[in-house]
Amino acid sequence: MSTVIAAILFIGVIAYALFGGADYGAGFWDLTAGGAGRGRRVRELINLSLSPVWEANHTWLIFCLVTIWTGFPEAFTAITTTLYIPLGLAALGIVTRGAGFAFRHALTERHGERISGAAFACSSVLTPFFFGTIAGGIASGRVPSRGHGAPLTGWLNPTSLLGGILAVTVCAYLAAVFLTGQAQRRGDTSLTRAFRRRALGAGVGAGLVALVGVFVLHADSPRLFRRLSTVGAPLLAVSGLCGLAALLLLRRGRPSVVRTLAALAIATVVAGWGVAQYPYLLGTHLTIQHAAAPPATLWVLLVVSCVAAALIAPSLLLLYTLQLRRRLG
Amino acid sequence: MVLSALPGVADPPQLLPAREQMAFTLGFHIILVPFGVAFTFMMLICQYRALRRHDPQALLLAQRWSKVAAVLFAVGAVSGTVLTFEMGLLWPGLMGPYGSAFGFPFAIEGLFFFLEAIFMAIYIYGWKRLPPWPHFFTGVVVTLAGIGGTAAVIAVNSWMNQPAGIVMRNGRVAEVIPSRVFFNGAFWWEMVHMLLAAYIVAGFLVAGVYAVDLLRGRRDHYHRLGFLVPFTVAAIAMPLQFIVGDTIARQVYDREPAKFAAIELVPTTGDHVPETLGGLYIDGKVRYGIPLPDIASFLAGFRSSAVIKGLDAIPAAVRPTEAVVNVVHLAFDVMVGSATLLLLLSLWFGWLWWRRREVPTNRWFLRGSTVAGLLALLSLESGWVVTEVGRQPWTVVGLLLTRDAVATQGNLWLLFATVLAIYACVGAGALFVLRAMRRRWSEEGTDAVAVPYGPGSAPAPTGRAPGADDV
Numbered sequence A: 001m002s003t004v005i006a007a008i009l010f011i012g013v014i015a016y017a018l019f020g021g022a023d024y025g026a027g028f029w030d031l032t033a034g035g036a037g038r039g040r041r042v043r044e045l046i047n048l049s050l051s052p053v054w055e056a057n058h059t060w061l062i063f064c065l066v067t068i069w070t071g072f073p074e075a076f077t078a079i080t081t082t083l084y085i086p087l088g089l090a091a092l093g094i095v096t097r098g099a100g101f102a103f104r105h106a107l108t109e110r111h112g113e114r115i116s117g118a119a120f121a122c123s124s125v126l127t128p129f130f131f132g133t134i135a136g137g138i139a140s141g142r143v144p145s146r147g148h149g150a151p152l153t154g155w156l157n158p159t160s161l162l163g164g165i166l167a168v169t170v171c172a173y174l175a176a177v178f179l180t181g182q183a184q185r186r187g188d189t190s191l192t193r194a195f196r197r198r199a200l201g202a203g204v205g206a207g208l209v210a211l212v213g214v215f216v217l218h219a220d221s222p223r224l225f226r227r228l229s230t231v232g233a234p235l236l237a238v239s240g241l242c243g244l245a246a247l248l249l250l251r252r253g254r255p256s257v258v259r260t261l262a263a264l265a266i267a268t269v270v271a272g273w274g275v276a277q278y279p280y281l282l283g284t285h286l287t288i289q290h291a292a293a294p295p296a297t298l299w300v301l302l303v304v305s306c307v308a309a310a311l312i313a314p315s316l317l318l319l320y321t322l323q324l325r326r327r328l329g
Numbered sequence B: 001m002v003l004s005a006l007p008g009v010a011d012p013p014q015l016l017p018a019r020e021q022m023a024f025t026l027g028f029h030i031i032l033v034p035f036g037v038a039f040t041f042m043m044l045i046c047q048y049r050a051l052r053r054h055d056p057q058a059l060l061l062a063q064r065w066s067k068v069a070a071v072l073f074a075v076g077a078v079s080g081t082v083l084t085f086e087m088g089l090l091w092p093g094l095m096g097p098y099g100s101a102f103g104f105p106f107a108i109e110g111l112f113f114f115l116e117a118i119f120m121a122i123y124i125y126g127w128k129r130l131p132p133w134p135h136f137f138t139g140v141v142v143t144l145a146g147i148g149g150t151a152a153v154i155a156v157n158s159w160m161n162q163p164a165g166i167v168m169r170n171g172r173v174a175e176v177i178p179s180r181v182f183f184n185g186a187f188w189w190e191m192v193h194m195l196l197a198a199y200i201v202a203g204f205l206v207a208g209v210y211a212v213d214l215l216r217g218r219r220d221h222y223h224r225l226g227f228l229v230p231f232t233v234a235a236i237a238m239p240l241q242f243i244v245g246d247t248i249a250r251q252v253y254d255r256e257p258a259k260f261a262a263i264e265l266v267p268t269t270g271d272h273v274p275e276t277l278g279g280l281y282i283d284g285k286v287r288y289g290i291p292l293p294d295i296a297s298f299l300a301g302f303r304s305s306a307v308i309k310g311l312d313a314i315p316a317a318v319r320p321t322e323a324v325v326n327v328v329h330l331a332f333d334v335m336v337g338s339a340t341l342l343l344l345l346s347l348w349f350g351w352l353w354w355r356r357r358e359v360p361t362n363r364w365f366l367r368g369s370t371v372a373g374l375l376a377l378l379s380l381e382s383g384w385v386v387t388e389v390g391r392q393p394w395t396v397v398g399l400l401l402t403r404d405a406v407a408t409q410g411n412l413w414l415l416f417a418t419v420l421a422i423y424a425c426v427g428a429g430a431l432f433v434l435r436a437m438r439r440r441w442s443e444e445g446t447d448a449v450a451v452p453y454g455p456g457s458a459p460a461p462t463g464r465a466p467g468a469d470d471v
Helices: A002-031 A040-050 A054-071 A073-082 A084-106 A110-139 A158-185 A189-220 A222-229 A233-249 A255-277 A295-324 B015-053 B056-090 B092-102 B104-125 B132-161 B178-182 B187-215 B221-255 B257-264 B295-301 B322-356 B363-389 B412-444
Strands: A280-282 B166-169 B172-176 B275-277 B280-282 B285-287 B290-292 B394-396
Touching: A002 A040, A002 A054, A002 A110, A002 A158, A002 A189, A002 A255, A002 A295, A040 A084, A040 A158, A040 A189, A054 A073, A054 A084, A054 A295, A054 B056, A054 B092, A054 B104, A073 A084, A073 A110, A073 A280, A073 B056, A073 B092, A084 A110, A084 B056, A084 B412, A110 A158, A110 A255, A110 B412, A158 A189, A158 A255, A189 A222, A189 A233, A222 A233, A222 A255, A233 A255, A295 B104, A295 B172, A295 B178, B015 B056, B015 B104, B015 B132, B015 B187, B015 B221, B015 B363, B015 B412, B056 B092, B056 B104, B056 B221, B056 B412, B092 B132, B092 B172, B092 B394, B104 B132, B104 B178, B132 B178, B132 B187, B132 B394, B187 B221, B187 B363, B221 B257, B221 B295, B221 B322, B221 B363, B257 B295, B257 B322, B257 B363, B275 B295, B280 B322, B322 B363
Parallel strands: none
Antiparallel strands: B166 B172, B275 B290, B280 B285
């Protein structure tokens, strides 16, 4: 039962990495779009594609947090008492980002719009970085079962930094792929071209970071490296292939195919991490089973997740369909 | 507020900043809650009227309100996320041992919030291209999800006040009975109390904006409707709130004696207890207050001989400190006092409406209405102080002391200072944005131009020709 809940938790993590990740990446391109004149059309496209969906995408994070503190409360406190610095910074980043984005929409004055836009864009890059370092800290076993681990080296270490940089590049890549499709849908060839170039750049960048990551993990987190290269290997291979195929098809393939391939590439990487961790939740010292809440709680979580699947999935589908068919706005 | 509990046992240094930060962020978030939960309902009333009676002014109101709701919903979503983080960052001693017991209502809340976010997006961005009635019903989902989400969050809070449904073994939660956790003794009334509060706050705040316009002589259909819809909702909720609040007070008398003793400022157990208006609890005695003989006993047990447990009945080790007692008592007085003024205003409205059947133009009534929203907000905030501080020194009554729940790591003052700075920017930004929207609307008069907070609101022109291929 605890494994089922852990799997559900990981589905949430993957969903957040995909949907939240694409949102953060859009902020990355917003930040690098250039001055007010040059970046105007990029920002416009980002506004149009992000506005209706970002709150729903953001909710996956809440789902993950709530599932971990209900299903695995001790692991949750172990993480929060160790990685409180990046967690706090990520939380502040989320506030700045969300408020900045919402305000930018409502403002027509150039000055206020620029300040709120900058707040949105900067925190869009910083927040996934901190989340990446958190993932790295957990994956490399730096969170002790009883919590209160090293507050600095818990997230300022090679694996965490790799996680942070990888998170930023992956988000940028995902967003560029999604935005290419959005630009194409709007029949804007120059923007399509521009985002294709960005997707290519970010994809290659993410690939390079991942390659360097192999050596980093080998030196810094031997166990994670061993597990990733054995049980995790098939998933990572799928990820690599999908990523490569998405890059190759960027120019010619249908946007939906490219999007699916890119999403698969990211989902399998995260799933690879999950498989490599199993059966441990933290390092090699706290197993999923040991960290789990009493059975009744797990059952409630399962029921809530099933209801969520029945209610949320069609609602999300409705939202995305309406958005893709440009019925919103 | 120094709320230390155990004499002789020093509080951890983190307790004060953690508590202040939680109070501040919760107090900030709770201002936004009525807009997600209740304001959307008023927007739907306007839209319903527009659809049934082909009233374009009502439609315009609904559209504009939806944009206000959207901005505030966005800020509420992120400030709510911060609370989620804070549960772990500030209160690991609560989440670790008891997360498995009371965590799941948050999961249910997450479910409702998910629905709310999805349908809010469809509603706000669906004005132009969705058929009218389906669009209306996406708004109904938002309202219902708001109610469901409130219920789930209140389940957690009421559980902390009157915990139930868990079996402890060796200091750990060994078994959980989910239905009893969720529907604990305090759940139903507390939930209704909060929901009504949300409708009252949103109603009076929105009506206040239009009361200013009415006072300035803008008496057209649009402004009258903008006043009438939210004010009516709040005025109907107000008397109900008194009944609910009174019921809760009696329940607190039965089940949370320490909180009740603090609320009523009762140092020693006894009958014929007076109701003390104002006043302070100093060195074990009540000073400066205005005592109304026998009233507290009468309100608690319907007879003046009803015995009320005083603070002396609470074991010294877990007795609330004088500071706690004073804060709770004064907050209670502020809550009831401001609510009474609002009740009078509601009754006045009922009287004026009954006589004339139209929006009152009485200037003193309208002046009162302009500040009613702030009074309602004051009442809401002080109500939360009563329930949260009134629980001290417990985080979960009888199970977990706040001292043991708080984090011990990090420099929480630094975190709190950062939070204060960022929230100050966000709060100021939100006010600025709302004022900008209002100014734009009153200048333009119509919404034919761009939809604020939404596609179509292209960034301001930048001086370069649109379509310049320079990406």
